[in-house]
Amino acid sequence: MIDPSAAALLDAVANALTNQVVPASTGSAQHSARVAANLCRIIARELESPRDPVATAEIGRLLGLPPDADPDEAWSALDKALQTGDAELAEVSLPLVRAVVEHELSITKPTYLDGAR
Amino acid sequence: MSTYPDHAAALTALLTECGMPDARVEITGAASLGAQRITLLIDIHDGDVVTPAVAQISTGVLGAVAATDEAALIRLAAESGVPVPTVLAATNHLPGAGQPAIVSARVDGESIPRRILRGLSHQSDGDALAAECGSALAGIHRIDPTNAPSGLPALDAHDPYASWCNQLESDLGRLPVPHPAIRLGLNWLRRNKPSRPDALTVVHGDLRNGNILVHRGHLSAVLDWELAHISDPMEDLGYLCLRTWRFGNDSRVCGGFGSLEALINGYESAGGTWRPDAFHWWMTARTAWWAVGLAMQGAAFSAGLTDSIVLAASGRRVPELEYDLLNLIDP
Numbered sequence: 189m190i191d192p193s194a195a196a197l198l199d200a201v202a203n204a205l206t207n208q209v210v211p212a213s214t215g216s217a218q219h220s221a222r223v224a225a226n227l228c229r230i231i232a233r234e235l236e237s238p239r240d241p242v243a244t245a246e247i248g249r250l251l252g253l254p255p256d257a258d259p260d261e262a263w264s265a266l267d268k269a270l271q272t273g274d275a276e277l278a279e280v281s282l283p284l285v286r287a288v289v290e291h292e293l294s295i296t297k298p299t300y301l302d303g304a305r
Numbered sequence: 306m307s308t309y310p311d312h313a314a315a316l317t318a319l320l321t322e323c324g325m326p327d328a329r330v331e332i333t334g335a336a337s338l339g340a341q342r343i344t345l346l347i348d349i350h351d352g353d354v355v356t357p358a359v360a361q362i363s364t365g366v367l368g369a370v371a372a373t374d375e376a377a378l379i380r381l382a383a384e385s386g387v388p389v390p391t392v393l394a395a396t397n398h399l400p401g402a403g404q405p406a407i408v409s410a411r412v413d414g415e416s417i418p419r420r421i422l423r424g425l426s427h428q429s430d431g432d433a434l435a436a437e438c439g440s441a442l443a444g445i446h447r448i449d450p451t452n453a454p455s456g457l458p459a460l461d462a463h464d465p466y467a468s469w470c471n472q473l474e475s476d477l478g479r480l481p482v483p484h485p486a487i488r489l490g491l492n493w494l495r496r497n498k499p500s501r502p503d504a505l506t507v508v509h510g511d512l513r514n515g516n517i518l519v520h521r522g523h524l525s526a527v528l529d530w531e532l533a534h535i536s537d538p539m540e541d542l543g544y545l546c547l548r549t550w551r552f553g554n555d556s557r558v559c560g561g562f563g564s565l566e567a568l569i570n571g572y573e574s575a576g577g578t579w580r581p582d583a584f585h586w587w588m589t590a591r592t593a594w595w596a597v598g599l600a601m602q603g604a605a606f607s608a609g610l611t612d613s614i615v616l617a618a619s620g621r622r623v624p625e626l627e628y629d630l631l632n633l634i635d636p
Binding site for chain 2: 227263264267270278281282286292293297302
C-alpha cells in the first residue's frame with residue numbers, strides 16, 4: 189500500500205487546479221483547467237467503484253454467458269444481441285442497462301441523477 | 306490580437322474578393338474556440354468607417370453544410386422574418402488558409418447559456434424568449450425548400466424516420482466501444498415512428514440555448530446554421546428542449562428558460578403545426594444523436610486525432626445523454 193492513495197492524490201490535483209490554476213488563468217486555458225479538475229474527480233470516483241457488479245453479472249446470465257465472463261464481453265454481447273431488434277430482449281435488458289448507466293453517471297456526474305426527468 | 310495574423314490577412318483577402326477592396330480586417334478578440342469553429346471578433350476598417358463584425362472559421366472534421374450554402378440559407382431566413390446576423394462575406398476556401406469561413410455583422414446579445422439564464426429574472430421573461438424561439442422556428446420552417454441551397458442534406462421523403470435511424474445506426478456502428486443504451490434507444494425509435502408532417506421543411510438542426518443571441522431578454526439572432534438540413538419540422542422543436550441544453554434548469558423545458566406551453570404558443574401563433582408524438586420522437590432521436598456525437602468526440606481523442614482535453618472529457622459525458630434517453634423511452 190502506498191500513501192497517499194491514488195484517489196486522494198487526484199483530489200489534491202483537482203483542488204490545486206480549481207483553487208490555484210483556474211483563478212490565475214483566462215479563456216481557453218481556464219476552461220481546460222476546469223475540465224481537467226473535473227476529470228480528476230471523475231477518475232477518483234471511478235477508482236473506488238469502476239462498475240456495477242450486480243447488473244453486469246445479470247446481463248451475462250441473461251445472455252447465457254459463463255458466470256466468470258469478462259464484464260466488457262457481456263456488455264459487447266448485449267450490444268450485438270440488441271442489433272437484431274429483438275423487442276423482448278430490449279424489454280428485459282432495459283432495467284439492467286439502466287442500472288449500468290446510472291452507475292456510470294454516479295461516477296461521471298452524480299448530481300445529474302437527482303434532476304428532473 | 307496578434308495571435309491570429311494569418312487569419313486577419315486571409316479575412317481581408319476574402320472581403321476584397323467579396324467586393325470590399327479597401328477593407329482591412331483587425332482581429333480584436335476570440336469569442337469562442339469551439340470544437341468545430343473558431344469565432345473571432347473583428348473590426349472591418351474601410352476608409353474612416355469601422356464596422357464591428359464576427360468571423361467564423363470552420364476547423365471541424367465533422368461533415369457540415371458548405372459555408373456558401375449556409376450564408377445563402379441565412380439570407381433566406383432573414384427574408385422569412387427570422388432574426389439573423391447580416392452575412393457580409395462567405396467562402397468555402399479562405400484565401401491562403403483553405404478553411405470555410407463566414408463574416409457577419411455583429412449583433413448585440415449574449416450567447417453563453419448560463420449567462421442567458423441568469424439574465425432572465427422572471428419566469429415570464431423566459432416564457433417570452435421561448436415564444437420568440439417558437440416564432441423564429443416557424444419562420445425557418447416557412448422557407449420554401451425548393452429555394453433552399455441544393456447542397457443541404459435531406460432525409461428521404463418517403464420514410465424520413467427510417468432514413469434518420471439508418472444514419473444513426475451507421476454512426477453508432479463506427480464507435481470503438483459498445484453502447485447498449487443507445488442501441489435500445491435506436492430500437493425504440495424504429496418501433497415508434499411518429500405521424501408524418503404535411504411536408505418536410507428546412508430545419509436549422511442546431512437551434513438550442515448556446516446557438517442563440519439574447520439581448521435584454523429577447524432573441525436577437527439565431528446562429529450556427531452549419532447543421533441545417535431538410536427534415537420534419539418537429540426535429541427543431543424537440544432538439545431545443547433536450548435536457549442537456551437546459552444547463553441544470555431542468556424544470557424549464559425550453560432551453561432551461563421557458564415552458565413548453567410558451568414554446569408551443571409561439572410556434573403555433575406564427576403558423577407552425579405542433580405534433581406531440583413527433584416532438585417526443587425527435588427529443589428521443591436527437592438525445593441519441595448527441596450521445597453518439599459526444600462518444601465520437603471522445604473516440605477522436607482516443608484515436609489520436611486531437612489532444613483536446615475538452616473533447617476527451619466529452620466521452621465521459623455520454624452517460625448523461627444515455628440516462629436521458631432511457632428516461633424518454635421508459636419514463
